[in-house]
Amino acid sequence: MFPANVGKTALMTFVATVTSVGLLCAVVTYTMYRQEAEAIESNMRSNGQMQLDLAGKSLKQELESIFADLRVLSGHVEVHRFLSERTRKNRIDVEQEFLNMCRATGTYDQLRLLTPSGMEMVRINNNGGSPSAVPVSRLQDKSGRNYFKQMKDLPGARVYVSAFDLNVENDVIEQPPKPVIRVGTAVLDEVGNVMGFVILNYLGQELLDNLSANMNQHTCRTMLLNEDGYWLLSHDKSQEWAFMYKNRQDVSFKNAFPREWNIINSSEKGLFSTDLGTYGFVTIPVSPTAGPNDYPESPRTWKLVCLQTTSAFAAATRNTRQNYAALFAFAMIMALLAAITRAGMAGSRARSRERLEQARQTAEEANSTKSDFLARMSHEIRTPMNAIIGMTHLVRQTELTPKQQDYLEKIDYSAKALLGIINDILDFSKIEAKKLIVENTAFQLDDVLNNVLNILGIQAEQKEIEFLLMVESSAP
Numbered sequence: 001m002f003p004a005n006v007g008k009t010a011l012m013t014f015v016a017t018v019t020s021v022g023l024l025c026a027v028v029t030y031t032m033y034r035q036e037a038e039a040i041e042s043n044m045r046s047n048g049q050m051q052l053d054l055a056g057k058s059l060k061q062e063l064e065s066i067f068a069d070l071r072v073l074s075g076h077v078e079v080h081r082f083l084s085e086r087t088r089k090n091r092i093d094v095e096q097e098f099l100n101m102c103r104a105t106g107t108y109d110q111l112r113l114l115t116p117s118g119m120e121m122v123r124i125n126n127n128g129g130s131p132s133a134v135p136v137s138r139l140q141d142k143s144g145r146n147y148f149k150q151m152k153d154l155p156g157a158r159v160y161v162s163a164f165d166l167n168v169e170n171d172v173i174e175q176p177p178k179p180v181i182r183v184g185t186a187v188l189d190e191v192g193n194v195m196g197f198v199i200l201n202y203l204g205q206e207l208l209d210n211l212s213a214n215m216n217q218h219t220c221r222t223m224l225l226n227e228d229g230y231w232l233l234s235h236d237k238s239q240e241w242a243f244m245y246k247n248r249q250d251v252s253f254k255n256a257f258p259r260e261w262n263i264i265n266s267s268e269k270g271l272f273s274t275d276l277g278t279y280g281f282v283t284i285p286v287s288p289t290a291g292p293n294d295y296p297e298s299p300r301t302w303k304l305v306c307l308q309t310t311s312a313f314a315a316a317t318r319n320t321r322q323n324y325a326a327l328f329a330f331a332m333i334m335a336l337l338a339a340i341t342r343a344g345m346a347g348s349r350a351r352s353r354e355r356l357e358q359a360r361q362t363a364e365e366a367n368s369t370k371s372d373f374l375a376r377m378s379h380e381i382r383t384p385m386n387a388i389i390g391m392t393h394l395v396r397q398t399e400l401t402p403k404q405q406d407y408l409e410k411i412d413y414s415a416k417a418l419l420g421i422i423n424d425i426l427d428f429s430k431i432e433a434k435k436l437i438v439e440n441t442a443f444q445l446d447d448v449l450n451n452v453l454n455i456l457g458i459q460a461e462q463k464e465i466e467f468l469l470m471v472e473s474s475a476p
Contacts, residue, residue: 007347009346009347009350010343010344010346010347010350011343013339013342013343013346013347014339014340014342014343017335017338017339017342017343018335018336018339021331021335021338021339022332022335025328025331025332025335026328029324029327029328029331030324032324033320033321033324036317036320036324037317037320037321040313040316040317040320041313041316041317044219044308044312044313044316045271045278045280045308047219048219048220048278048280048306048308049271049280049306051214051215051220051306052215052220052280052281052282052304052306053282054214055211055214055215055222055304056282056284056304058210058211058214059207059211059284059302059304060284060285062207062210063284063286063288064288066107066181066183066200066202067159067183067288069101069105069108069200070159070183070184070185070198070200071185072101073097073098073101073111073198073200074157074185074186074187074198076094076097078090078093078094078096078097079094079097079113079187079196079198080187080189080195081093082094082113082121082122083113083187083189083195083196084189084195086121091121091122091136094113094121094122095122095124095133098111098113098122098124098133099124099131099132099133102124102126102131103131106126106129107202107203107206108124108126108200108201108202108203109125109126109167109178109180109201109202109203110123110124110125110126110199110200110201111123111124111198111199111200111201112124112142112197112198112199112200112201113196113197113198113199114142114148114196114197114198114199115196115197116152116194116195116196116197117143118141118142118143118144118145118148118152118197119139119140119141119142119143120134120139120140120141120142121139121196123139123140126203147160147162147182147184147199148197148199150162151184151185151186151197151199152197154186156186156188156192157185157186157187157188158185158186159183159184159185159287159288160182160183160184160185161181161182161183161286161287161300162181162182162183163226163300164179164180164181164204164226164232164286164302165179165180165241165243165244166178166179166180166241166244167179167180167201173244173245177241178203178205179203179204179205179208179232179241180201180202180203180204181201181202181204181286182199182200182201182202183199183200183202184197184198184199184200185197185198208224208232208233211224211233211304212233215306219308219312219316220306220307220308220312221234221235221306221307221308221309222235222304222305222306223235223253223303223304223305223306223307224302224303224304224305225253225264225302225303225305226243226300226302226303227300227301227302228243228252228254229252229253229254229255229261229265230242230243230251230252230253230254231251231252231253232302238251239251239253253305259274260272260274260279263279264279264281264303264305265303267281267283268282268283269281269282269283275310276307276309276310277307277308277309277310277311277312277313278307278308278313279305279306279307280305280306280308281303281304281305281306282303282304283301283302283303283304284301284302284303284304285300285301286300286301286302287300381422385415385418385419385422386419388411388415389412389415389416389419392408392411392412392415393412395408396408396409396412409454410454413451413454414454417451445471445475446471449469449471450469452469453467453469
């Protein structure tokens with residue numbers, strides 16, 4: 001059994017090792033994770049902005065193709081000929097040109113040629129991919145429509161662009177909803193007088209579908225907003241085209257996110273972060289860029305927005321978190337093993353120290369016992385030896401023969417020598433107790449040697465051994 005402090009030492013070593021190594025692993029692992037996570041998030045933002053720029057360019061190109069088609073149709077020789085001479089043959093030639101355009105593009109719901117007063121002269125209906133010309137008897141007067149009034153008021157041959165909205169027939173939104181953009185321009189004669197108007201109804205659903213396809217919907221919520229902050233495209237379909245319905249006029253990005261809308265509406269392009277995520281946006285001018293006469297009076301603009309939510313960032317870094325969590329768990333397991341090993345070694349060292357301490361205490365106790373024994377034995381032996389020396393001294397005071405006197409002298413010397421040995425033993429005890437005092441005493445070497453001869457001479461004589469002592473004259 002060892003004292004409790006051995007287990008306490010091992011436990012403290014274990015706890016200290018686990019705590020220090022665990023804290024170090026946590027700091028290092030978290031630092032590495034944050035660096036990689038920030039790199040992933042930065043890469044996501046860069047990719048989102050790049051996708052936004054590419055989608056914006058694609059959207060502008062699609063709009064430019066609409067304006068290019070409008071220029072082509074308004075500049076056709078057949079159109080000018082028919083507006084100058086409204087014969088049946090010339091009308092058929094115009095219808096054929098419009099039909100060819102409708103078949104070639106597949107993106108227009110209606111193509112119209114109107115008189116300066118707003119009456120349809122030619123109309124081509126797409127009919128779901130089977131274009132046909134509308135008979136003259138079914139042509140309508142469009143002079144009361146807002147788009148015609150706004151287009152008619154534009155000077156020269158400037159291009160009119162309507163709001164991007166849902167097609168309405170007889171004051172009812174067509175079902176299923178059909179997003180359309182109406183673009184038109186005047187056809188002028190040689191002196192600049194208006195001969196008529198060409199109007200194209202562009203089917204905007206394909207534009208929206210292409211926009212969604214160009215953006216990664218897993219990492220980016222794509223939104224297209226009009227100049228009033230309403231959703232034209234949203235991940236939540238219930239938010240789209242709210243301005244077309246009287247009971248949903250308040251459903252807009254502008255109302256739902258006023259702070260974000262102010263930032264988006266005040267800049268052409270940007271990137272900013274909120275609690276919801278990171279917004280990237282670009283401005284899409286809905287106007288042609290071919291020449292000075294092609295710009296509308298009040299250019300419309302759209303805002304193409306990409307929202308990368310915090311949940312999208314979290315999902316993108318999930319694998320990284322899991323990898324670093326596994327790395328941290330592995331490091332902690334290794335820390336536990338190291339702590340157990342280190343605690344075992346600390347316990348072993350503590351046990352070794354305890355064993356050494358016990359051995360030292362045992363040795364000290366044994367040495368103390370030995371010293372006590374020697375002291376007791378020396379005392380017991382010195383008592384009779386002192387008696388022998390004393391009696392020898394008394395006997396030597398009486399009348400003795402020379403031989404008896406010699407014997408008594410030898411007895412006295414031997415007894416005193418034995419007493420000296422006993423004292424020396426006591427000196428060893430004093431040495432162990434660090435209490436020995438070394439004395440510096442003068443002596444005669446001849447006396448010491450003669451005493452040795454006297455002690456050993458009797459034993460030599462009994463064994464019939466001649467014991468002689470010879471000292472060189474040069475000895476000190």
